[in-house]
Amino acid sequence: xxxxxxxxxxxxxxxxxxxxxxxxxxxxxxxxxxxxxxxxxxxxxxxxxxxxxxxxxxxxxxxxxxxxxxxxxxxxxxxxxxxxxxxxxxxxxxxxxxxxxxxxxxxxxxxxxxxxxxxxxxxxxxxxxxxxxxxxxx
Amino acid sequence: xxxxxxxxxxxxxxxxxxxxxxxxxxxxxxxxxxxxxxxxxxxxxxxxxxxxxxxxxxxxxxxxxxxxxxxxxxxxxxxxxxxxxxxxxxxxxxxxxxxxxxxxxxxxxxxxxxxx
Numbered sequence: 001x002x003x004x005x006x007x008x009x010x011x012x013x014x015x016x017x018x019x020x021x022x023x024x025x026x027x028x029x030x031x032x033x034x035x036x037x038x039x040x041x042x043x044x045x046x047x048x049x050x051x052x053x054x055x056x057x058x059x060x061x062x063x064x065x066x067x068x069x070x071x072x073x074x075x076x077x078x079x080x081x082x083x084x085x086x087x088x089x090x091x092x093x094x095x096x097x098x099x100x101x102x103x104x105x106x107x108x109x110x111x112x113x114x115x116x117x118x119x120x121x122x123x124x125x126x127x128x129x130x131x132x133x134x135x136x137x138x
Numbered sequence: 139x140x141x142x143x144x145x146x147x148x149x150x151x152x153x154x155x156x157x158x159x160x161x162x163x164x165x166x167x168x169x170x171x172x173x174x175x176x177x178x179x180x181x182x183x184x185x186x187x188x189x190x191x192x193x194x195x196x197x198x199x200x201x202x203x204x205x206x207x208x209x210x211x212x213x214x215x216x217x218x219x220x221x222x223x224x225x226x227x228x229x230x231x232x233x234x235x236x237x238x239x240x241x242x243x244x245x246x247x248x249x250x251x252x253x254x
Contacts, residue, residue: 012251014154014157014254015254046157046161047153047154047157047254048254086160087157117164118160118161118164119164119167119168121161121164122164122165122168122170125139125141125165125170125249126139126170131249131251133251133252135252135254136254
């Protein structure tokens with residue numbers, strides 16, 4: 001494959017794990033993209049997609065733990081994973097600082113995900129050559 | 139870069155449309171060229187005089203009316219979908235352009251994002 005055809009992707013995941021296929025389809029895409037020499041600028045979790053960044057999901061042991069799988073992939077490949085703050089706060093996904101700000105009883109953001117604004121998505125659309133959306137569908 | 143945000147879901151049954159609208163305003167806030175296309179059941183966003191107090195949701199009318207102020211370039215409604223849902227210029231919010239050919243509209247933009 002010619003070097004000129006290599007892409008820098010931003011992935012946007014809006015479907016939640018365990019209610020949609022979106023996070024696992026996105027992960028398979030991400031692995032294939034890296035394997036083919038492409039790069040990932042960032043992964044942005046939006047809407048129900050923010051549930052992927054919860055440290056409190058505990059699926060049965062014979063099922064894939066999509067949050068952990070994604071977290072490992074992001075760490076291994078040094079790809080930033082960002083959960084939209086407005087989507088996250090509505091759905092009960094908070095880091096330590098938001099926990100303190102809203103005086104909530106717990107925080108549950110899985111490393112290496114971070115929480116930030118939609119500006120991160122805008123930057124992704126500007127910085128990457130392709131933006132791919134993974135929706136719940138239906 | 140120019141982005142077309144496509145909303146094809148009715149305004150109150152799901153949250154995806156609202157979050158797509160937030161994306162639209164966010165692009166505009168960063169001075170990026172962005173327009174909205176309402177199609178399918180999504181054209182109902184553009185209906186005049188929506189009353190939502192009984193379902194305890196905020197009407198989306200204000201959000202749509204604010205779009206030009208926030209720097210959203212254009213609001214399009216798919217003409218065929220408007221016919222299907224009984225919408226015309228008389229019962230639609232002001233400032234909406236009818237799109238006879240949505241496919242053409244998609245080609246005019248470098249980026250497209252659909253609501254969930």
